[in-house]
Amino acid sequence: xxxxxxxxxxxxxxxxxNGAGRAGPAQAGGPAAAAKPGGHREATLxxxxxxxxxxxxxxxxxxxxxxxxxxxxxELPVWRRSGFWTTSLESLDLDALRTSRGDSGEDAxxxxxxxxxxxxxxxxxxxxxxxxxxxxxxDPELRARGAVLCSLEDAFREHPELVARWYSRRLTIDRHKxxxxxxxxxxxxxxxxxxxxxxxxxxxxxxxxxxxxxIAQYGxxxxxxxxxxxxxxxxxxxxxxxxGQALHAGALELYLQDGARCRLAQVQDWGSGEVFxxxxxxxxxxxxxxxxxxxxxxxxxxxxxxLELAVCEPGGExxxxxxxxxxxxxxxxxxxxxxxxxxxxxxxxxxxxxxTGESRASFEGLIEIDPGAQRTHTYLQIHSMMLSPxxxxxxxxxVLVSADDVSASHGGTVGELDEAAIFYMQSRGLDxxxxxxxxxxxxxxxxxxxxxxxxxxxxxxxxxxxxxAAAREDIEAYATSR
Amino acid sequence: MADLExxxxxxxxxxxxxxxxVDLEVxxxxxxxxxxxxxxxxxxxxxxxxxxxxYEITRGSISFKGEDITEAEPHERARAGLxxxxxxxxxxxxxxxxxxxxxxxxxxxxxxxxxxxxxxxxTHAVDLxxxxxxxxxxxxxxxxxxxxxxxxxxxxxxxxxxxxxILDETDSGLDIDALRTVAEGVQRLHDEQGLGVLIxxxxxxxxxxxxxxxxxxxxxxxxxxxxxxxxxxxxxxxGYDQIRxxxxxxxxxxxxxxxGGG
Numbered sequence: 001x002x003x004x005x006x007x008x009x010x011x012x013x014x015x016x017x018n019g020a021g022r023a024g025p026a027q028a029g030g031p032a033a034a035a036k037p038g039g040h041r042e043a044t045l046x047x048x049x050x051x052x053x054x055x056x057x058x059x060x061x062x063x064x065x066x067x068x069x070x071x072x073x074x075e076l077p078v079w080r081r082s083g084f085w086t087t088s089l090e091s092l093d094l095d096a097l098r099t100s101r102g103d104s105g106e107d108a109x110x111x112x113x114x115x116x117x118x119x120x121x122x123x124x125x126x127x128x129x130x131x132x133x134x135x136x137x138x139d140p141e142l143r144a145r146g147a148v149l150c151s152l153e154d155a156f157r158e159h160p161e162l163v164a165r166w167y168s169r170r171l172t173i174d175r176h177k178x179x180x181x182x183x184x185x186x187x188x189x190x191x192x193x194x195x196x197x198x199x200x201x202x203x204x205x206x207x208x209x210x211x212x213x214x215i216a217q218y219g220x221x222x223x224x225x226x227x228x229x230x231x232x233x234x235x236x237x238x239x240x241x242x243x244g245q246a247l248h249a250g251a252l253e254l255y256l257q258d259g260a261r262c263r264l265a266q267v268q269d270w271g272s273g274e275v276f277x278x279x280x281x282x283x284x285x286x287x288x289x290x291x292x293x294x295x296x297x298x299x300x301x302x303x304x305x306x307l308e309l310a311v312c313e314p315g316g317e318x319x320x321x322x323x324x325x326x327x328x329x330x331x332x333x334x335x336x337x338x339x340x341x342x343x344x345x346x347x348x349x350x351x352x353x354x355x356t357g358e359s360r361a362s363f364e365g366l367i368e369i370d371p372g373a374q375r376t377h378t379y380l381q382i383h384s385m386m387l388s389p390x391x392x393x394x395x396x397x398x399v400l401v402s403a404d405d406v407s408a409s410h411g412g413t414v415g416e417l418d419e420a421a422i423f424y425m426q427s428r429g430l431d432x433x434x435x436x437x438x439x440x441x442x443x444x445x446x447x448x449x450x451x452x453x454x455x456x457x458x459x460x461x462x463x464x465x466x467x468x469a470a471a472r473e474d475i476e477a478y479a480t481s482r
Numbered sequence: 483m484a485d486l487e488x489x490x491x492x493x494x495x496x497x498x499x500x501x502x503x504v505d506l507e508v509x510x511x512x513x514x515x516x517x518x519x520x521x522x523x524x525x526x527x528x529x530x531x532x533x534x535x536x537y538e539i540t541r542g543s544i545s546f547k548g549e550d551i552t553e554a555e556p557h558e559r560a561r562a563g564l565x566x567x568x569x570x571x572x573x574x575x576x577x578x579x580x581x582x583x584x585x586x587x588x589x590x591x592x593x594x595x596x597x598x599x600x601x602x603x604x605t606h607a608v609d610l611x612x613x614x615x616x617x618x619x620x621x622x623x624x625x626x627x628x629x630x631x632x633x634x635x636x637x638x639x640x641x642x643x644x645x646x647x648i649l650d651e652t653d654s655g656l657d658i659d660a661l662r663t664v665a666e667g668v669q670r671l672h673d674e675q676g677l678g679v680l681i682x683x684x685x686x687x688x689x690x691x692x693x694x695x696x697x698x699x700x701x702x703x704x705x706x707x708x709x710x711x712x713x714x715x716x717x718x719x720x721g722y723d724q725i726r727x728x729x730x731x732x733x734x735x736x737x738x739x740x741x742g743g744g
Contacts, residue, residue, distance in 0.1 A: 418572070423532075423534055423572075424571065424572040427560055427566050429561045429589035430589050431589070432557070438585070439574070441577075442577045443575070443576060445575075445576035445577070446575075
């Protein structure tokens with residue numbers, strides 16, 4: 001492993017393009033080269049939401065209408081970073097997709113959900129397949145104490161004041177066509193409210209599943225953690241193995257009020273289908289609140305995730321972990337933001353990713369510290385591992401600091417399989433595939449262990465092991481070619 | 483027939499011939515010391531015996547317990563009962579010592595080792611090596627001091643119970659207390675389990691604690707002198723240079739004799 005980057009407290013700003021309205025190849029390379037003042041920001045492509053969302057007092061109907069007009073105006077997005085990175089949705093045949101399953105519509109928990117989710121006690125669960133809620137349960141005791149878990153549509157009807165106040169508070173609706181599509185067309189959705197002071201041991205589960213090709217799923221999740229509440233939320237994004245295209249354009253917003261504590265985990269694996277996932281997730285941490293957020297991005301043909309964790313009030317703390325594993329011809333584009341709007345605040349960002357096959361992954365991590373966020377301390381580290389000669393991981397850390405009494409730094413490593421470690425383990429009796437598995441699992445283990453939830457840890461370990469086994473020949477060919 | 487038989491072993495790496503005809507036999511219950519200066523080929527021999535892919539055997543053979551293992555994969559040699567304590571043990575982040583040991587033990591077995599049996603063995607080994615119990619929950623060699631790495635090597639040896647162990651400069655970088663602990667551990671495994679040992683070392687130090695039955699001196703890829711523990715004392719007095727000079731002239735005459743006999 002070699003260290004690739006380390007920089008401290010750099011201060012520049014730029015106006016990188018967000019891809020909204022980019023019309024495709026005709027504008028190749030155009031915007032990315034333009035406004036780039038800071039050397040270390042050269043490579044950045046994306047921009048934090050960093051501001052008010054669309055939910056500015058408009059009704060849901062008004063927001064949907066505004067989003068629809070943006071949807072109609074915009075082309076499918078193409079995001080280009082000068083020279084070496086393009087995330088393009090041009091190959092998505094959006095017009096051919098439909099939102100509903102179109103079958104008898106029986107409300108059954110999808111097989112992929114049954115197979116994947118651990119058997120375990122839980123506080124509640126809501127499962128959406130395509131555009132419909134197919135399962136909903138909530139611990140009656142929690143319900144009695146005021147907790148709410150339901151579809152977001154139902155929440156708009158049954159808890160209008162709560163939902164209207166927070167819906168799209170920080171999420172925008174028109175940065176690109178699929179964000180607009182989500183805001184315009186979402187149905188069912190999920191709403192979780194944990195009342196003040198309520199402490200929940202077992203996790204809530206929110207599940208989005210795509211069971212067949214031809215589906216465009218617009219998932220929309222809103223989560224509110226009341227003052228001093230404590231809870232865990234596990235989001236699952238799962239696809240059956242099928243042939244053909246599907247789309248998940250998701251949006252999640254989670255707001256933690258004073259002193260609330262939340263552990264948010266996400267397991268995403270869209271299966272072997274040609275699934276596109278273009279999603280935005282925003283977590284806002286209130287005064288003295290805490291969020292531990294760990295997405296495990298484990299599969300999808302083309303996945304673009306905008307993940308933003310913001311400390312919005314003084315005393316907020318966050319730990320932003322994440323891991324990804326790409327294989328075959330998958331394309332993963334992660335933009336993870338550690339945003340500090342006020343100080344004092346604490347941040348700690350740690351991601352790890354590995355790539356096999358001909359997959360491509362780009363991880364852009366941004367620390368952004370606003371002028372008012374004095375006494376912020378944060379650190380960003382990205383470690384990546386290449387397991388195939390044709391795979392590629394780009395890790396792009398960046399720091400945007402507008403306050404002077406802060407510490408912000410980043411670091412990371414890029415690695416390949418360590419032949420010395422493999423021989424060492426072989427000399428103890430492990431065969432080569434076992435040794436490779438130990439190395440890769442060991443690489444991810446520091447993050448997997450931070451899930452601090454045995455069933456979820458086992459699920460993620462199992463998925464990683466299966467992906468490694470599937471890539472065995474490729475990894476072996478790569479090793480012997482060096 | 484010896485358990486480990488090395489016959490006329492020639493080894494090259496990156497186009498350079500390092501070993502130029504090594505013959506050596508090590509059996510269970512025997513302690514051998516292979517001594518030589520830097521660059522004589524000691525570590526090459528150690529790595530080659532376990533099948534390191536960077537070393538190419540250009541002539542000769544290695545057999546173990548009657549099987550030719552010249553071309554065997556490293557894990558096959560390990561499962562057959564060979565062990566190498568590395569000069570520079572490699573860190574395996576994310577895997578605890580205990581979990582790694584369990585994997586290594588299970589690699590040799592049909593049925594996974596029982597929890598209780600494993601615990602018993604581990605406790606025994608931990609006591610033998612005088613390490614803290616918490617040691618086994620740390621990630622293998624990750625952030626270990628030099629002494630801890632060497633103890634971890636012998637701990638693994640004690641758990642895997644090989645027939646023949648090769649100790650590649652296990653004494654380097656050890657303070658005197660650690661050296662004594664490690665050496666006593668090796669001696670006990672020899673005495674109690676009948677372990678065969680090949681101690682590869684530059685120095686005499688470790689041989690004050692582990693008494694070799696046989697001593698071999700390796701110079702420029704060949705074993706030039708063999709004998710008992712008295713060779714160690716001679717080395718201590720004279721150093722490698724004296725032997726090298728003697729050997730240089732001896733080699734000339736040996737070659738001449740060989741030619742004459744051919």
